[in-house]
Amino acid sequence: MIPFGEWxxxxxxxxxxxxxxxxxxxxxxxGYRPFQGLTTVSAAADNRLRGxxxxxxxxxxxxxxxxxxxxxxxxDNSDFSLDxxxxxxxxxxxxxxxxxRFGDDVIAGGSDADVLRxxxxxxxxxxAAISGAPAARHxxxxxxxxxxxxxxxxxxxxxxxxxxxxxxDAGTWTLGANQADFQDIPDAGHITGMVGGEFGVVxxxxxxxxxxxxxxxxxxxxxxxxxxxxxxxxxxxxxxxxTQVFYLADDGFFMFDGQRSIPIGAEKVDTFFFDDLKFADxxxxxxxxxxxxxxxxxxxxxxxxxxxDPDKMLVFNYAVQRWSLIELEHEFIGSSLTPSFTVESLDxxxxxxxxxxxxxxxxxxxxxFLSLSASKDKKLHTxxxxxxxxxxxxxxxxxxxxxxxxxKGVTPYITSKDSTPTVTVQVGSRSRQIDDASYTDSxxxxxxxxxxxxxxxxxxxxxxxxxxxxxxxxxxDVDAVGMGRRCPILIM
Numbered sequence: 001m002i003p004f005g006e007w008x009x010x011x012x013x014x015x016x017x018x019x020x021x022x023x024x025x026x027x028x029x030x031g032y033r034p035f036q037g038l039t040t041v042s043a044a045a046d047n048r049l050r051g052x053x054x055x056x057x058x059x060x061x062x063x064x065x066x067x068x069x070x071x072x073x074x075x076d077n078s079d080f081s082l083d084x085x086x087x088x089x090x091x092x093x094x095x096x097x098x099x100x101r102f103g104d105d106v107i108a109g110g111s112d113a114d115v116l117r118x119x120x121x122x123x124x125x126x127x128a129a130i131s132g133a134p135a136a137r138h139x140x141x142x143x144x145x146x147x148x149x150x151x152x153x154x155x156x157x158x159x160x161x162x163x164x165x166x167x168x169d170a171g172t173w174t175l176g177a178n179q180a181d182f183q184d185i186p187d188a189g190h191i192t193g194m195v196g197g198e199f200g201v202v203x204x205x206x207x208x209x210x211x212x213x214x215x216x217x218x219x220x221x222x223x224x225x226x227x228x229x230x231x232x233x234x235x236x237x238x239x240x241x242x243t244q245v246f247y248l249a250d251d252g253f254f255m256f257d258g259q260r261s262i263p264i265g266a267e268k269v270d271t272f273f274f275d276d277l278k279f280a281d282x283x284x285x286x287x288x289x290x291x292x293x294x295x296x297x298x299x300x301x302x303x304x305x306x307x308x309d310p311d312k313m314l315v316f317n318y319a320v321q322r323w324s325l326i327e328l329e330h331e332f333i334g335s336s337l338t339p340s341f342t343v344e345s346l347d348x349x350x351x352x353x354x355x356x357x358x359x360x361x362x363x364x365x366x367x368x369f370l371s372l373s374a375s376k377d378k379k380l381h382t383x384x385x386x387x388x389x390x391x392x393x394x395x396x397x398x399x400x401x402x403x404x405x406x407x408k409g410v411t412p413y414i415t416s417k418d419s420t421p422t423v424t425v426q427v428g429s430r431s432r433q434i435d436d437a438s439y440t441d442s443x444x445x446x447x448x449x450x451x452x453x454x455x456x457x458x459x460x461x462x463x464x465x466x467x468x469x470x471x472x473x474x475x476x477d478v479d480a481v482g483m484g485r486r487c488p489i490l491i492m
Contacts, residue, residue: 001413002462003475004031004392006322009272014433014459016395021463024388026293026315027322031474032392034466035315035326037385038376041339043081045073048309049375051097054337055106057122062337065106065119066380067097072108072117072127075380077339082380086127089114094283096235096332098139100196102146102170109139112152118171132173134163137234140196142220143213145179146170147200150191158182159190162202162211164220179219185209188230193237193247201242201256203231208256210242225259238287238296246287246296246316253298253316269314269323277301281308286332290372294319297326297372299333328388329376336373338382392473393428393463396437400482404431404458409479410443411450412464414472421468425476429457437461456483 005018007027013020025032047068054064064075065085072086090113091097097110101121108117108127115135117127136148145164152158163182166172173180185191189205200211200220208226213219229249231237236248243258252270254261265273278301286299295317299310313326313333372383399405410425424444428437442465443451462476 001475001477002394002397004394004464004473006268007324008268009325010267010269013461014396014398018395019392020395020461021391021393022324023391024326024328025324025390025392025473026295027317027320027324028472029320031472032324032390033472034387034390034470035324036383037328037388038330038374038381038383039385040379040381041080041373042075042380043079044378045082046071046378048331048378049380050091050095050332051099051110052332052334052336052373052375052380053097053099053106053108054335055101055121056337059122061122062339063106063121064336064339064380065099065108066375067091067108067110068378069093072097075339080339085119085125086117094234095137096286098137100139100141100146102141105170107139107146107170109136109148111135112137112157115153116146116148130171130173133165134173136163138191138194140194140200142196142200142211143198144168145213147194147196147211149194149202151182158184160185160188160204162191162194162200162220162222179216181219183220183222185222185224188224188227192231192234195237195239195242195245197242199242199258201239201245201258203237203245203247203256205232206230208261210258226256226261229261233282233285235283235285236287236298238289240289240291244318246289246318248285248287248298253314255318264316264318264321265323273300273314276303276312278303278305278308281305284308284310284332286310286334288333288335288372290335290370292370293317297333299330299374326388328374330381331375331378333372333374336371336380336382338369338371338384387467387469389465389467390470390473391463391465394461394476396428396459396461398459399478399480400458404456404483405460406456406481406483407453407460407478408481409450409452410462411477411479412445412462413474413476414464414466414470415474417469417471419469421466421470423470424465425451425453426463426465427453427455428461428463429455429459431458433459439463450479 007022008018073082116133134151134153137150166178166180188207193203195201202209231247239245245256253265424442
């Protein structure tokens, strides 16, 4: 069997050790799994949405917040409208809303013009300004403090400054009182991201600093654990805590482990990404993590995007160190919780139960489960819809050394789930490496689980297209005969 190996678009198609195409799939240890499309959850906001946050109240009620350039919204769990819970904001075009929870309070930041806002879960009806707090592009919780970075206050912007609240008090920010203070990080450019936890990680354009609590009088120490290299795309940071931080730099994708950055895209997808990225709209990049599938996703606008909105996602399975590509038009990507549904509220999603994009057996309808989320057309969506049409392609191989061969059949190994998917095969062939590959028409699987083809050439590759409900794609077997000989060639 020729396996659908690791997707490596940065390497040559010929004798590529992995797959040359892995579209609309999730990478796994020995193949690929399907990726689901969008399910609409909310009504439309006034403008393009920028950020999402979900949390539970003590009674288990799911609260989902989002925001656009001028408003903060809360999803109404009864009719799925986006109800304004904050207005009059001015969010720059290159910024997204950032949220954290501190006790019962959800803290929102992400503007150069508006101070931090607080919403108390279970009691508040709107976000209220926190008196004395800064405006901040980034916000996190480190130990017992709400910490902000890249801040503006007193009519001055401090792009390399970290400022934190009083200890155990997100509502009080008086400098010098009860451990509230600030720290500038010099000679490393602007702060582009921040991650909280037992210690903090501050990402700058040309450095990464570790923020460690030490108590009075210093409160926090800041150590540049990495210099000369940092995060250059402010909306590209996602983490599983301070020891597993994913980000995008000018030289590719990295994972920071608390002490150093480890390249995860070099010789794999870095070159592909930068060739495909529409740099003029790189501020539309967003990033999130799906711990259930052990993947981190970067959303970005490609050169094919006519609107500047993202139309592709790079998926990285951090457990098996493999990548894939998703083609899906959207606005941003994030992580959320599924809202709670009633039978009556299903009418807001579809007037016909048969038209629901997500099966009624899905835990999506139970509410409170972690879910990948996205926005499109100013609406919130979950990535729980119909399986996207997938394409996988093997590396290019030469069945008969130094001569042509005839491919007579291909057997794809794709397992189904609850129904029979549609699987077709194409063979791409060429005689010279300098030529473009020519592909056959799509051929369906017959009753013998093979696809009869007839294609000659010196170099071949197999493209498999799958639609409908399937479970796992492993690889293909090939029936090939060397031209001029009667004995078959076995492809292992």
